[in-house]
Amino acid sequence: MQQMQQMQQLAKMKDQRRLPSLFLTLVLCVSPWSTSGKTFYSHHGIKCTGDCHPQGLLQTYQCTVHKTDGTEELQYCSPMSGVDYKGNVCFYCCEQHDNGYYQCETASGLGYCGDVIEDLNHYTLTYGMPCYDSCETRGKNYYWCHSTKGWDYCSPRKNVDYKGNACLQDHPCDTHGRDYHWCYLDKGGWDKCGRVEPKAVIHDTISRKRCTDDCQYSRYFWCHIHGSWDYCSPAPDVTYRGVPCRSDHNCGDHGKGYNWCYTTDNNNWDYCGVISPGECRYSVPHRTKRQPKKPNQTNPPQLICTREDNSRRRVTMFEAVENHQTIADSHNYRAEAFNLINEWDGRGLGQRARSNLVTSRNLRIDLQGLFNRSNQQYYNLQVQVKSQRVSGEKHNSGTQ
Numbered sequence: 001m002q003q004m005q006q007m008q009q010l011a012k013m014k015d016q017r018r019l020p021s022l023f024l025t026l027v028l029c030v031s032p033w034s035t036s037g038k039t040f041y042s043h044h045g046i047k048c049t050g051d052c053h054p055q056g057l058l059q060t061y062q063c064t065v066h067k068t069d070g071t072e073e074l075q076y077c078s079p080m081s082g083v084d085y086k087g088n089v090c091f092y093c094c095e096q097h098d099n100g101y102y103q104c105e106t107a108s109g110l111g112y113c114g115d116v117i118e119d120l121n122h123y124t125l126t127y128g129m130p131c132y133d134s135c136e137t138r139g140k141n142y143y144w145c146h147s148t149k150g151w152d153y154c155s156p157r158k159n160v161d162y163k164g165n166a167c168l169q170d171h172p173c174d175t176h177g178r179d180y181h182w183c184y185l186d187k188g189g190w191d192k193c194g195r196v197e198p199k200a201v202i203h204d205t206i207s208r209k210r211c212t213d214d215c216q217y218s219r220y221f222w223c224h225i226h227g228s229w230d231y232c233s234p235a236p237d238v239t240y241r242g243v244p245c246r247s248d249h250n251c252g253d254h255g256k257g258y259n260w261c262y263t264t265d266n267n268n269w270d271y272c273g274v275i276s277p278g279e280c281r282y283s284v285p286h287r288t289k290r291q292p293k294k295p296n297q298t299n300p301p302q303l304i305c306t307r308e309d310n311s312r313r314r315v316t317m318f319e320a321v322e323n324h325q326t327i328a329d330s331h332n333y334r335a336e337a338f339n340l341i342n343e344w345d346g347r348g349l350g351q352r353a354r355s356n357l358v359t360s361r362n363l364r365i366d367l368q369g370l371f372n373r374s375n376q377q378y379y380n381l382q383v384q385v386k387s388q389r390v391s392g393e394k395h396n397s398g399t400q
Contacts, residue, residue: 039119039202039210042075043085043102043112047208052077052114061085063114068257076112081134084111095227115226117210119202119278123195124152125162125180132213132224135194155194161185162192199278205230206240206259206271215273217242233273239263240271336360337383355384362386 040048040063048063055062055074062085063077076085083089090104094113097103104113122135124147131145135154138144142163145154153162159172167173167183173193175181184190203211203223207230211223215232221240223232231240237251238244245251245261251272253259262269340360357365368380 039117040077041102041115041117041210042077043114044075044100045096045102045114045209046075047204047210048075048077048114052079052116061087068253068255070255077114078116081116081136084113086111093227115210117212117226119199121195121197121199121213122154122156123197124149124154125192125194126152128181128195130213133226134212153192153194155196158196159183160193162194165191167193201278202276203232204259204274204276205232206273208253208257208259208274211273221273231271231273233275236275237261238272240273243270245272333362333385336363340365340383357381359386 040052042048042063042065044065046065046067049066049072050064052061052063054060061077061079062074064072065075066072078084078094079087081094084094084104084106086106086108088106088108088111090106090111090113092105094102094104094115097110102113102115103110105111118134122131122145123129124131124145127147127149129147129149129152131147131154133146135143135145135156143154143156144151144162155162155173156164159167161167161173161183166186168186171184173181173183173195176183180192181195182190182192203215205211205223205225209225209230211230211232212226213224215221215223215234217234221232221234221242222229233240233251234242239251239261243263246263246265249262251259251261251274254261259272259274260269261272340358340363355364355366357367359365362385364384364386366382366384368382371378371380
């Protein structure tokens with residue numbers, strides 16, 4: 001907590017930099033790859049380099065961690081959420097105590113434990129919002145979590161309802177023509193369910209914690225972590241303020257207990273978050289430090305996502321394109337735009353142009369139609385600024 005307060009104070013002392021304008025072009029093509037898993041943390045709060053396995057004569061659960069001095073050692077961990085390092089069920093959440101260790105109360109007393117973070121996004125039933133903590137029963141007979149709109153029901157796994165009952169294999173969790181997700185159940189009847197999807201990318205924060213939800217913007221980039229929040233980066237080799245790292249110095253811990261990078265030739269630096277592949281991966285064009293930069297040249301990363309959709313492979317490529325002809329200052333809408341993009345789940349795509357695929361207070365995502373590139377068909381999606389209709393005037397909107 002003290003370290004976080006120091007980081008926050010440093011962040012306030014640094015000069016505020018204007019973030020680059022945000023523009024979105026999204027293209028889709030049909031083209032099986034999905035990833036899912038868990039990230040384990042030790043009883044010291046350090047991320048494990050691998051799985052959490054029983055070790056030694058006592059068969060306590062341990063994992064290997066990489067320390068800041070470059071050495072590796074075994075530390076205690078929890079094989080799953082809600083149990084300690086011996087597999088005993090925790091009565092309460094795994095939390096850091098005054099001694100610095102993560103522990104929970106069990107029938108045998110206090111036991112060491114560690115966070116277990118799923119590389120999956122769980123979405124709530126009522127609002128379809130991502131959970132920012134784990135989807136668990138917490139002593140109830142249903143699964144629930146917290147989102148930015150409060151607590152709500154959720155499904156613990158893909159294609160089960162919010163009570164843990166399995167959907168019929170030929171009737172997966174989906175809307176099926178309704179305005180909510182539901183499915184017919186193996187046991188008979190039907191019930192509501194929540195979407196469970198692989199994370200697009202995996203965000204680690206500046207203090208090397210795993211984000212439990214999206215990296216979102218509000219003056220700086222941040223995300224929820226278990227029991228708190230931390231700064232993160234929206235793209236590879238970018239600081240938590242959106243400032244690019246120096247081309248010859250990638251974001252990483254570089255022997256420190258936090259992630260950082262140089263941002264200028266005179267070694268100014270700032271905190272950043274590391275991004276690793278999930279369902280998506282970044283393809284970043286690099287320019288060497290000595291390579292001259294052409295006027296107005298930018299090297300935006302391309303985000304390539306691959307998912308299995310009804311036995312077909314769907315590839316989504318996000319490409320940032322700078323537009324100097326914008327009619328509005330996108331800085332004013334940055335937080336709203338990031339949240340709108342995070343909220344959209346690909347619904348509403350078709351062959352014809354249509355507006356309002358998903359909307360927020362000031363913005364909307366429109367489908368502008370289809371186009372061809374390299375003999376491949378793509379969707380053209382744009383984030384638009386809403387404008388008020390005036391009687392007798394044609395309705396216009398500005399592209400962001």
